[in-house]
Amino acid sequence: MPTFSDDPFSYIIIAILAIGALYVLYYQIRVRTRGIETYATVTSIIEHESADLDTVVKRTYDVHIVYRNQANETVEAILSNPGGAFTVGQRIRIRYIEKHPELPVCIDSEV
Known part of the structure; x- marks a missing residue:
């Protein structure tokens, strides 16, 4: 074997x-x-559940946000399982790079 x-x-x-x-x-x-720092607003939070072989349930979250980039364009993005507690309508600080505005990183959820 x-x-x-x-x-x-x-x-x-x-x-x-x-x-x-x-x-x-x-x-x-x-x-x-x-990255370029700006503020985003949480528009929705999607919860995902999965179970491993031991049937332990694992929850992950996709936090949907909207923000304006430097060109004043509205950008919709998803923060996948960013940690922390979020609520719909909450303002958060993010950073993004111009090449990939759809892939921001959460800097601070306590704004």
């Missing part, structure tokens, strides 16, 4: 996942340090 170390495909999958995780971390840091 093959083991994990005998299967090079497993190493490829792990490498791809690690590269993906590093890119997400890099993007978050880049937006937080170089």
